[in-house]
Amino acid sequence: MPLFLRKIGLIVGFLGMSFFAFSQTSNELNYQIHIKKAVGKITLDGLLNEPDWQTAEPTTPFRQQFPYDTAQAIQQSEARITFDDEAIYVSYVVYQPRKYAVQSLRRDFPQGGGIDLVAFNFDTFKDKQNAFHFAINPYGAVREGLITRGDQISNDWDNKWECRVQNYDDKWVVEARVPFKTLRYRVLEGVNEWNINFFRNNLFLNERSSWAQIPRGLPMNSIAFSGTLVWDTPPPKPGANLSIIPYLTAGGTADYLSNRPWQNTAGVGGDAKVAITPALNLDLTINPDFAQVDVDQQVTNLSRFELFFPERRQFFLENSDLFGAFGNNRLNPFFSRRIGLGRDSLSGNNTTLPILLGARLSGKLDNNWRLGVLLMQTGRKQNVAVAANYGVFTLQRKLFTRSAMSLIFTNKHNFFEANDRRNADLFNRVVGVEYNQASASGYWNNKFFYHRVFSPERRTEPYTVGVNIGYFSPKWIVEANVTRQGENYRPDVGFVQRLGQGIWRTPVFIEKVWFPANPRLNKVVNSYGVGIDADMTLRATNAQVWDWDFSPVIGFMRFRNNASLRVTPVRYDYTYLFADFDPTNTGGKALTAGTSYLYRTMRFFYGDNHARRLYMDVQGQIGEYFNGRITSFTPTVAYRYQPYGLFSLITTYNRIRLPQGYNSTDLLLITPRLDLTFSKSLFFTSQLQYNNQINNVNLYTRLQWRFKPVSDLFIVYTDNYFAQEAWSAENRYYAPFQSKNRALVIKLTYWLNV
Structure with a gap:
């Protein structure tokens, strides 16, 4: 057994002892x-x-x-x-x-x-x-x-x-x-x-x-x-439970970047929910359509890595922890958004992929065992992805009061066409095992995991292993993680923020909380405290430091009116570039690989009292940034017209100034959003996202009429424009606010209990 696995085994043993040492009685008897x-x-x-x-x-x-x-x-x-x-x-x-x-x-x-x-x-x-x-x-x-x-x-x-x-x-x-x-x-x-x-x-x-x-x-x-x-009297035994949810769609799409004018579209499909047992549910879907799902909230990406966006589609949500709770937020062997969503290589925008059919069996076998099985088949889409079959199997065994041992197996099989030369394997599979430990008190939440990738070509270090320790009490918050990511840990159906790196990562966060006893102070302040935050990433082969950040003091205060303030007077960041990188992510002159940078910033966050009809949250940072400086502010202003609507405006502004020859820039992301509820059955949402970093303006509007419980009529319109002028690879000129693509969908769903 490798030395690092033996060391992690000792840590797991310590976690087992800490579990029993710190568990407390619950409220069940009281x-x-x-x-x-x-x-x-x-x-x-x-x-x-x-x-x-x-x-x-x-x-x-x-x-x-x-x-x-x-x-x-x-x-x-x-x-x-x-x-x-x-x-x-x-x-x-x-x-x-x-x-x-x-x-x-x-x-x-x-x-x-x-x-x-x-x-x-x-x-x-x-x-x-x-x-x-x-x-x-x-x-x-x-x-x-x-x-x-x-x-x-x-x-x-x-x-x-x-x-x-x-x-x-x-x-x-x-x-x-x-x-x-x-x-x-x-x-x-x-x-x-x-x-x-x-x-x-x-x-x-x-x-x-x-x-x-x-x-x-x-x-x-x-x-x-x-x-x-x-x-006092047992509940009724669950009987046959079958729900059928058909849908009809009509509308049209246009993709002007690919020279595809407006085309009318129509579709039919549906879902079914079948109770195999009272605790085991089978979800079926044929030609699903997720046009009514709310659009992702864009963010300004100043990192070198992929961003994580949560799953919103209902088919994947029930018992979602059985499939998606493995690993951590940077290393996850299964990420359901890999199915049916992709990025268009021409437009750069996220787009949907055709899902032909799918089945998902999930739930409890008995009080100690839980099972999850997912099978889905997707079609091919030009410039996005090949047709693929997805399979996931998970099994979970409850241990002690709130702990569990879990197993996961994922499989993606690609169906290539004869002339398709994509850089992808015929299949990609992951086997993983995890032990999740949660104390009866709810204070301790610890985890050990090991995942390994299997593909046609044998590769070195196709695994990841990690230990997460978490203690969350009213007066102390402690999080400490250790992960070892192998150089070729690449799960095609998972989420890995930093692909292709053999690294160690060791984040630590500690926070002490006090509750004021002074009668005058506690009329205003509910709690306050200080914390420390550190994170280090090391190259595994020679222990070279690639990244670290360190905040020696973080002060926070929470007020009686639910407002809060958090200030980091100084945060130190060190970055060693293993590849060329433009700090603005706008295509400017890149900092060269093999160089390193140490820079300092001051950061803050203020969360207002959301009970007010007009409130504002704001966060930001000021200081050094690689070889230049950065000033970043993100104010969120919201007004509640009670009880019929909420208007919000989120503005993210990043002012980046780099030395001459590099790309200094002002990045602006503006998101006004209007939510109106004319009644408890008629809703309207409209959102505009202006993002000059990706040169895109996204308009999304949705009208929803819930004419019966869980039965809806949706009218959804989306449009993407250029935020500023641009030139294509074919030397084609695009004017500001010229449309890239648009779509109109009318969708009718009806929930039938059989």
Whole structure:
């Protein structure tokens, strides 16, 4: 066994001992609520006048999580829960004057602290890693999401449920209905129990509270601190559950860079969801279309590496942690955006690839085992990609209270045409194993992983191995990672930020948090602290330092009104260039490979109180940059026209000044966005992205009518223009704001339960 693997094995052993040394008891015994079956019919109207609500057990008083976690909430909430043969019903009585803060009436309103809401989570298998999340604001707008890895929430999951809200001068009342078919669960002989928690975000007092107490400083959706839902009568056994979601599209596209004028298009396809068992779901898709998916938020890229953009397509989201949570944010053996998305070599823009069909089996085999299988076939697209078949297999075994051992196998098989000379292998496969360790307290989150690539040609060092250590408590945050990336670790279906390098990387972050005891200070300041941040990248063959950054002091302060300030007085960066690099990424004169640079910057971030109707966040840096200087500011201004709309303007400005002969530049990325909600079923979004770094202006508009639950009509228009004049390789002139390509799509989807 290589020496570095033996060393990492010792670290894993230490993590095992630390797991038992620092684990704590959870809330399961301290917070219990019983659910019994309703005798009469529950009418969903928000009035709570049925007798079953009066006999349902209420929650005990909610406790604060912010600004303190040592007292009951100042403005209380009371939740109750019952069920019938078809659904679970949850009610809230939320005490608050009729003065609310909401961003819009849109379904799936965004995650964040700038909105009044109540929420509840169901951990139906009590694994403290995965849960269903449901939230409601005072105007009755809802969102649903999936929680994975203990506290990571994705709001892109979509499913059927409904609620009604009544507003009064001193309170607002919620009545929600979640069909059993929306959930995944198992019925056991004897007593059935789920993990559950109820939450509230109160912008009137800048107070967050929950039923089962959560320590301040930790995520509100941390499943480790859930209470217990005890079924006095077992829930109904899940029956046949089949949903069919067909779609129709019509519209047209034009690609002026490839001399393809406007062409009318039409399409038909659909998805199906089949419950193989109560906890194992089969997703099928034929000719899927993701035209309604929101456009990616562009960023100014000053790095030498690829940027990561999250998955937004619903087909890939349920149980997504089974497939995409391997490795870390720079080394991941499976990245679902590799399927059906690519970059056009002519325009430089991201574009879609034809997905012919796909299947995904995911879920639980029993309380300890989880399974994931994904198969997809894509077609060929000129200038982008060849046809390919994708396969992924994952298996996860639960260990202890919240830990797991996982296995992943990925395969991509390319189908080349006779005259295709692409620089790609016939197949690319990855086998990986991971141990994820999470303590019962929710404070420790550690990981060990090893992945290896297999391809037709045998290559040296086709592996990566790493250890991640994380401790997250109210008073301390510690993260320390060690990764060894082999020179030929190149997973074609994964994400590797720094391809083709044999490197060691060792990032470390430590932060100490204090909560002021002075009565005058804690009326304004919730917490403050200092931290240290360091990251080093070494060439593996000769231990040559390629990159390091070091921030000896980071100061931060969080205010009672939810605003925050973080300042790094000085950050040191060292970069050794292993290839020529233009620091502006605009095609100017490059710094030559083999040179090194040490430069210093001051950085800051201020996050405003998002409860205000008009607020502004700003971050930036000032100082040295390679052989020149940089001034960077990113202000975000937002205005909420409650409750019908939100206007935001994000501006990123980078002023880079390099010595004479190099390309000094002013990079500007401007993103105005308008979100309007005319009602809880009619939404309009329009966004413009002006990016002079890539010489592109992107216009995206979407009108959505939700005429039935999870059934929609979309009208989507996109257009890409030149931001400034340009010349093509064929010496063709393009004027500013001349169109590159455009598309109009009308899409109709309908959710059928069979």
